[in-house]
Amino acid sequence: SAENRAAARAQPRSGPAPVTDVAKLCVCDLLVAQCDVNCCCDPDCSAADFSLFTTCSVPVVTGDSRLCSQKAATYSLDVEANPPERIFKLIDHVNPSVFCIHTTNYKQALSFSSPEMPTAENFDQLLKQFGSSSFSAEPDSWNTDTDAQNLSDVNETYRYEYGVPIQTVDAFLRLPSPVVSSWCSDANPAGFLVNQATKCIRSVSVEKCGNIQAVSMLFYTNSSILAVNITVQSIVVQSLNGMRTLLNGSDVLRLPMILDELCINIVLGVSYHITYTDAGEIIEAAASFVLGAINKEALSIQQSFEISFTQVNTKPVPLSGNPGYVVGLPVRAGFRPQGYPFPVEILLAALILNTNKYSQLTILQSTSNQDCLAAQGARTPILFGYNMISGCKLRITAAMKCQPLTQTLLDLLKGQSFPEYVASFGNSQAQDVLDWVPITHLHTSEQRIYNTFQSSCQIPVSLEIEVKWTKYGSLVNPQARIVNVTATITTTTLKQLPSGRERTIPITSSVVFTDISSPAEPGYKAWPTINVKLPFDFFFPFV
Secondary structure, three states: OHHHHHHHHHOOOOOOOOOOOHHHOOOOOOOOOOOOOOOOOOOOOOHHHHOOOOOOOOOEEEOOOOEOEEEEEEEEEEOOOOOOEEEEEEEEEEOOOOOOEOOOOOHHHHOOOOOOOOOOOOHHHHHHHHOOOOOOOOOOOOOOOHHHOOHHHHHHOOEOOOOOEOEOOOOEOEOOEEOOOOEEEOOOEOEOOOOEEEEEEEEOOOOOHHHOHHHOHHHHHOOEEOOEEEEEEEEEEEOOOOOEEEOOOOOOOOOOEEEOOEEEEEEEEEEEEEEEOOOOEEEEEEEEEEEEEEOOOOOEEEEEEEEEEEEOOOOOOOOOEOOOEOOOOEOEEEEOOOOOOOOHHHHHHHOEOOOOOOOEOEEEOOOOOOEOHHHOOOEEEOEOOOOEEEEEEEEEEOOOOHHHHHHHHHHHHHOOOOOOEEEOOOOOOOOOHHHEEEEEEEEEEEEEEEEEEEEEEEEEEEEEEEEEEEEEOOOOOOEEEEEEEEEEEEEEEEEEOOOOOEEEEEEEEEEEEEEOOOOOOOOOOOOOOOOOOOOOOOOOOOO
16 A cells, blocks of 8 residues: 555664663673672662662673664662662663774674685685675564565665665666676676776677577666666677677667577677666666677677766766765866856856866877977866876967967967866765865966067966865775865066067976875874774674
8 A cells, every 4th residue: 555655665774683682781790699789780689789889880881892883771870869779771872983883784793603614615606605896694684674664665766875786676786897807797786876887708609699698688678776677778789890880779679699600689888877866766777788799719708887877957977086086087177157146046057067078177288299389279187186297389480469379378278268166076066066166366477588579578388287185084085175276377578589580488287286184293194093903803704
């Protein structure tokens, strides 16, 4: 019924019941059937005994100290009462340690059993069970109220969090990846909002190609992501010599088949595109395929897999991290459209990214001939964490005019549309205005004077961009965040050059990344070492 479905959706995903009841645990109860002095948790003690206590020898009783959150029993004495009374409370205790166990949901870890040692006989079984990048050891009793859970009902409005494996009717969305070697493993789940791209090797043969599930389109489309079916967006056919052709119709399922000693329609690549809402609900799933052919000589093929995510009613923009920047990925930038300021509602929707088609911050790209006038329009993206320098040579004659030359050099250094803002995080969205850092523009002048023009002329000769960033978040997993960007234009003075003479001036662009994270106290490293000794069995049964 509708009421049952609503109750199922509202049912929270709860952890297993605690193994130890701390209210019944008492570590100071040493005497059998007798009251231990000052042991406030001793069940053998009466109210009269508690009135004679001077203190509680064990004021707090907890279960496993390695748990991140658990119940704790606290004991104290109310000495102002007549006679004094014992006070018992059951509270939620939070472990401040960086290393803690979130939930004890692995049954085998609750007892000390000898782990199974790999042998020649069980190696394949262990590799199949634990060889993938992730595997599930979730117990059947994960949900305490099984009656309220109905898989088909919950699937209708399942809301994901970042990194959670995407559920399907049978298991999870597969994104094959290499494991121990380069061979494909189909046990790798696709995580929500985790853009991935993998390549791996698959063993094939022409005689058995129709029986190999992993080279068939059906293997990647026969499951539905909760209540959303996977649709085929496009099909590209690749010939034996590598030439690709886009098919007009993508609604036809092309299965592997043998034709003239060739096996055609085998899957060489799959690209998933997931559309989701701001509430974390998946509303659309599409797959694009690359199909190819193999001959009898082929013993294996290389397959490529990719998955990307786009929020509904937004334009897809390549990310450079999630959330912090990743070293080597482009710095994202953009500008506010003309006509600002707007009302807040319009401003949030009007902040668009338009530096180039990839929404990146760029600088002048060096060319082989080093000619500035020939290098116009050649740009290269600024990669986070990479200090860069580029340049060219400008040949100046007496016939050149000052104003057009100045504008040409500005366009050369800054590009046709230099951005006004830089994304502070690698995944900053255009509508989140506070996540964008304005670029500060500075101007300096050199003392050098080139005798070129009759009257003095100031021309730009260099652009220096300094990106200041800091480590944001926890010490365990700090995220790179840009906090300030400064673009400095340096100009120089030109004067008259005799007729018929020429002069060459260097034009340069540079980018410097500066880490301004707060340093530690003198004598210590910027990032202190966490001096924690873990118990020898902390990760049991894993090594």
